[in-house]
Amino acid sequence: MGQSTTQEDYTAPLGDLLYTTAPAWDVLDRHVLRFYGHFQEAVVEANLENFRTRHCCVMYYLEDDTCHITERKQENSGMPQGQLIRRHRFPGPSDGYLGWQDLRIGDELHIYGRVISITECDDWTRQYYEEADMRQEGAIPPDQDDFELSQVKIAGAPKQPRTYEKVYHEVKIGGGHINKDMQQFMEWDRKVCRFYAVFDDLSMPQFERRPFEILFFLADDTVEIREKYPLNCGRDPFAIYFRRGPLKRGKAEVHGPLDRHRKKEDMVSLEDFAVGGTTELLGQRFYIYDADQFTRAYYADELESALEPAQDVRLPERTVPRPKTPPYTGYGSWEDSMGSVHHIMPKPPKPDFVKLFKYDGKILRFTAQLDNPKPEDADRVFILNYHLFDDTLSIHEPPQRNMGIMTGKFLEKGVHLNQITGKLFEVQDFMPGSIIKVYNRGFEIMEMDDYTQKFLTEGNVKKNFDLQAVVEKLREGMRQQFPLVRDIFRKFDADHDGVLTMVEFKLALQKWGFMVTDEEALIIMKHFDTRKDGQISYNEFCDALVDEDYTQEMMKTRPPLDEDPGNYEELARGKLQEREETEAVRTAVRAIGDQVYRHTQTFTRLMKEFAHMTHTDSVTCQQIVIALNSIGKDFSLQDVMRCVSYVLPEVDFQKVNYVIFLKAMVTSYHDLSGKR
Incomplete structure (x- = not known):
């Protein structure tokens, strides 16, 4: 065996006297010798062949003298092919490892029990051996087995030409060419009919009406069914x-x-779908209640049959009866006990300051006797005091000579329950001749005092005010409490809209202790309102409150108070409704704008919801409400219409371009500043 390349030193001349030495892994990096060969393997489970010739490739890496063998894949060979032996140093013919000098065309390579006959090598390998004075022999034709010969016959079998006559006969007997549906695909690709359907699910313990979308693809007459899960429905998100x-x-x-x-x-097919009809799919009966605009146009133009209008399939909301209020136990006040009923964590009761201010010090007094008394109690007389400002009741018994009974306080002042009506005491319960029952004691109402009689007959007991004096006292009191008119105006302008309405002006009068009627309040308000437009602006308030400067002429006298309201009440109420509607529009635009502008994901989710609802670029206000509810944003239809009319003044509520609407909500967000 020749010496390995890893033991040699490679030098390169750099002049007459200087030489450099480089390692083999650097000089021979990616230098590979490639040989082709084959070996035979016995086939014992087939009757048509005795052996199989397997062709392989032997690659020798000069950088580290390693080798690996791969086998080229054959179709339908029935055996795993690919890498036969992974890369490593092969054992040589004698002691040691296999070297590049041991590989020759025509020789056999014995490796791990296999005998591989080397038949060919690539051009670079031949050139490498020629430079090393070891010329390789010519290529040897590889052996072929029966399986390889059968594959050659199949690949070279002549095919019958595909003529028009052949296509005609195929179509006539029920076949056809592969492009028979291509015309339908080219005309109706990406065009889908969308139907909205429901079916009643009776398999669950609780009845449920499940909404679906049925998509019919016109390109290939296929169907897809999607379930439209509502928000927080409790189902797994598999649509x-x-x-x-x-x-x-x-x-x-x-x-x-x-x-x-x-x-x-x-x-x-499309003939199975119709709005208002029922079709059975997958064992379920789907009721189709609506379709989108494209589907309706397709039915009208292509099928020449108009679909029915949309059907209402919404179930009435389940009404949960309000539980009965438990009876008052008597522990604590009535407001404290009701706080435990209305809230899990009771809150301190809030007193009604308006009622307290209006009826402070007003007490209705009645005389009463015991109902069905004992003989010794027949002559007893009681005084019932009903306090209007907090609806409390107290009972005391005046002293009588030679009664033999200790008189005085009979029932402590407090909120008590009328056991006959089951409710708290009201003014109507104390009419003469009626019977009340408190703490198992019945009382028959006998008479009432003069003040109580006037209060019940005339509706209320009022003082007769001199309205001119009221105006002067109001001006003087306001100027004494606040040094600036601006502070006075801001004090009573509750909604900070720059004007005083009828309600705000009456509250200002009550602030100064003038319990006037609505008619008297309108007369005084008309005196302040110089333009007679139903509201008091800041300039009008200043003119009525502040004295005029001295001029060359004498100071002008103020006009007298006109005590005829005329039709001023209609103007005041109209301005009040206008201000309330303006405030409602402002609140709706700010609330919806906060969701669209400040939460960027809401914008994207709404665009997806609108795209699922319709294939056009417009939606109705009702669909906007549905889209907002589907992403967890609860807004009423009236608020949505107010918002749409604000950002798109002349738009049709039935055709709102949702892209322009959402963009307008973003751009107009800072037009309405927040209140301070």
Whole structure:
């Protein structure tokens, strides 16, 4: 065996006196000797052949004297092929390892029990051996076995030419060429009819109406069924109910690989779908209630049959009856007990300050006797005090001579329950002749005092105000409390819109202790409103509150108070409704704008929802509400219409371009500043 390349030193002349030495792995990197050969292997399980000739390739790497053998693959050979022996140093013919000098065309390579006959090498290998004065022999033709000869016969068998007559006869007997459906594909590719359907799922313990989308692909008459899962429905997120493919009518069937092909007449076609109709697919009866605009246009133009209008398949929302309020136990106040009913963690009750301010100090008094009393209690008289500001009741018994009973406080002041009506005491319960029951004691109402009688007959007890004096006192009180008119105006402008409405002005009067009626409040408001437009602006408020400067003429006297309201109430109420609607529009635009502008993922999710709803670029306001609800954003139809009319003033609510709408929501987000 010759000396290995790894033991040699390779030198290169750099002049007459200087030489350099490089290692073999650097000089001979990626230098490979390639030989071709074959070996025979016995075939014991076949009657048609006794052996198989396996052709292989031997590669020798000069950088480290390693080799590996691969076998080229043959189609339908029935045996694993590829790498036969992995790369490593092969044992040589004698002691040591195999060297490049041991590989010669015509010789045999004995390796691990296999005898490989070397028959050929590539051109680079021949050139390498010629430079080393070891010329290789010519190529030896490889052996062929019976299997290889049969493959050559199959590959070289003549084919019958495909003529028009042959195609005609194939079509006539029921066959056809492979492009018979290409015309349908070219015309209707990427065109899909979309139907919306539901079916009632009775297999679950609780009844459920499940929504679906049925997609019919016009290119190849295949069907795909998708389930439209609502938000938080509790189902696994697998939307594909039936993957795209040909679908047979009727019940679902399981077919094996040996089953015959199904006929095209048994497959689902467009004639099986109609709005308002029912079709059986996969063993379920789908009720089709709507279709998109493209599907309706396709039916009208191509099939010449218009689809029915959309059907309403929404189930009425399940009404959960409100549980009965448990009876008042008597422990603590009534408000504290009701706090435990309305909230899991009770909150402190909030007093009604408006009612407290309006009815502070007003008490209705009634006289009463015991109902069905004992003989010794027949002459007892009680005074019932009903406090209007907090709906509390107290009972005391006035002293009587020679009664023999200790009189005084009979029932502590508090919120008590009328056991006859089962509710808290109201003013209507104390009418003369009626009977009330508290703590198992019945009382018959006898009479009432004069104040109570006036309150119940006239509706309320009011003071007769001098409205001119009220105006002057109001001006003086406001100027004394606040040094600047601006601070006074901001104090009573609750919604910070720059004007005082009828409600805000009446609250300002109540602030200063003037319990006037609505008619009197309108008269005073009309005096402040110089333009008579139903609201008080800041300039009008300043003119009415601040005295005019002195001029050359004498100071002008203020006009007297006109006590005839006229039609000013209609103007004031109209402006109040206008302001409320403006505030509602502002609130709706800010709320929806926060979701679209500040949450970027909402914009993308809404675009996907609209694309699933329709193939056009426009949607209705109802569809916008559905899309928002499907991503967990709950908005009413009225708020959505207010938002659409604000960002797109002249748009039709039934045809809203959702791309322009979403872009307008983003660009107009900072038009409405937040309130301070």
